[in-house]
Amino acid sequence: MAPALARRLFGARQIHSGPKIKKNPAHMALLIARHGEREDYVDTEGFYKSDWGVERPWDPKLTEEGKWQARELGKRVKLEVERRGLKPVTKVLTSPLVRCVQTAVEANKALGVEELCVEEGVVEALCENWFRTWSVPGANAQWGGPPTCRMGVAVPEADLHPLAVDGPVSVWIPTLDQLKGWFPGVKFSGTYSSVLPMREKPYKWARPEHLESEAPKRCTEAGSSVHQRFPDETVLVLTHGGPTQFTYCGLTGDPVEPPLSFTSLTMLIPRKNDTDGSIKWEAPIVGCCKHISREKADSA
DSSP states (O other), rough: OOOHHHHHEEEEESOOOOOOOOOOOTOOEOOOOOOOBBHHHHHHHHHHSSSHHHHHOOOOOOHHHHHHHHHHHHHHHHHHHHHHTOOOOOEEOOOHHHHHHHHHHHHHHHHOOOOOEOGGGGGOOSSSHHHHHHHHHOSOOOOOOOOOOOOTTTOOOOGGGGHHOOOOOGGSSHHHHHHHHOOOOOOSSSSOOOOOTTOOOOOTTTOOOOOTHHHHHHHHHHHHHHHSSSSSSSSEEEEEEEHHHHHHHHHOOSSSSSOOOOOOOEEEEEOTTTTOOOEEEEEEEEEEEEGGSOOOOOOO
């Protein structure tokens, strides 16, 4: 989808501007953002004919516009954290898919976190809709499949991309060594372990991740687990559209999935009930993408 169209479609719900959060050294914030513009949405045919697209058709890179969006996202994150009196971002977690890693790399230029942490638990929903974006005949990166092979259309396994047939998830998730090779100037944490490891999950074409049940539960659990592991830190998570929505809805209890553009930012703040110890999540920012408007208004 072209960035201008994305802004027109998804620009309405930009940001919830609540009262300024008082400074609290022990306060935790979870910031979740979608990746930047991906190249297969802009030049689908060119991507699938490229060496990278042939080798990894499920794992497109960012466009130059997407990299710019990611840098602006980093600036927005820094601005929002400072204006709300939160601690600076100390952890940057990213889905292992390359478009998210690139977004993390570019966003971190404004944040200066020493190393990136690869979190498998926030990878894209590995559901049938996703498989149809890249593995069916005529695949064109469209969620749910191309017009000739939408959801519900039977596809013989012989007609599928061979890497969709067998699984497991490790087929599609790059290793840390691969990422280090693709991003030679970037420092990745060698000690961080995913809160929800995904590599050995058995998902494949014949047994995809369930979009309505397993994926939302997994993303909600990942968000909660990040909070438990880093209870006193400000954490930025770079992920995908679906996981961003699933995490927001799962943690806040809001049943309405917010519309998201590229690099849309959501901020979640956990509040502990002193009576029973339960956690209630507030969302002072939901789906903010003003940082990628060419008429940026940092006062929003």
